Amino acid sequence: MAEDLEVWKQVFQELIQEVKPWHRWTLTLDRGLLPNTLQPGWSQYQQWAFARFQCSLCSRSWASSQVQVLFHMHKSKEEPRGKVKMRVFAQRCRKCYQSPFEVPKFTKENISRILNNLVFRILKKCYREGFKSMEEIPTIKEISLEGPHDSNNCEACLQGFCAGSTQASSLPTHWSPRTNTYHHVERQVQVTPWNERLYSHIAPNPRHRYWNVCCCCIILVIVVVIIVEIIQWIST
Ligand SMILES: [Zn+2]
Ligand SMILES: [Zn+2]
Structure with a gap:
């Protein structure tokens, strides 16, 4: 994450400087950041994004489109400066026994997309600027994912912070409408019922x-x- 963090910081500076050239904002990593636990005057932004992981024990790699990226941001009332704290939730290999939680790897394009969304939230929440309806830019899924989200090896799920953990536990997967995740779920949700509905109209x-x-x-x-x-x- 160390070299990645430099990319996150650099892209964030480019984007925030474009909209607030006279303001000084910093982005730091905070492994203890918790969703919905905010200090007074702070705002939150969460996104579920696509990223890749690699197991440090067996070198197996996998991808997930339900990687939670959490930001807390705060703007000083007196000075033209602000702070962003970031936490990226990890996942661990399901093939290895006692595998460590691995930090995800994002493409630079997806880092830009996530930070673009963040900068829009900063404008809206910290400066009361921006637009009424703000469409979130989704991250690019480089591959179509098969199979359910591996909740047993997702740090956010295990801590109760994942997108689907509020949904019924009987669902075969926890699918987030925000990130429009798993391929087989999309097929399940869209193709079969639509065919049935279409058929009932034709006949x-x-x-x-x-x-x-x-x-x-x-x-x-x-x-x-x-x-x-x-x-x-x-x-x-
Ligand atoms: Zn492994
Ligand atoms: Zn999860």
Whole structure:
């Protein structure tokens, strides 16, 4: 993380300098940062992002799109300066016994995307600037992920801070609508039900067809009766 942290700091400086050139902001790592536990005057921003991991015991690598990146930010009221504390939640190898928690590796593109979102939040929460609806830029998933999120080896899950830990535990995976995670879940959610719904529209219920025919007949009879009545009235 040490060399990575330099990239995070550098990209953050570039982005914040663009919008607040006269203000001094710092970004530091804080391994003890906890979601929703804020000091007075601080704001929070969380994003679930894509990153890769590598086991330091067996060298196996894996990817996850549910890597939690947590920021707490604070702007000084008196001076043009602010602070950002960051924590990235780790994951551990599921093949190794007593594997250590590994720090994720993000691409520079994804670091930029996450920090872009952060800078927008700083503008909104610390400067009361910005836009009403702020779309979060999602991180790029370099590969499509199969299988559920490995909650047993996710630091955020084990501490109760992961995106899905508030959802029903009976769900096969915990899928975050914010990060639009797992491929097989997307397939499950979108393809099967949509096919069923589509089919029910194409082939209507035969009972509905019967009632439609009946209604048409009744209207036809009424129209014929009215025409006959008009013809009789004219001829008299
Ligand atoms: Zn391993
Ligand atoms: Zn998790």
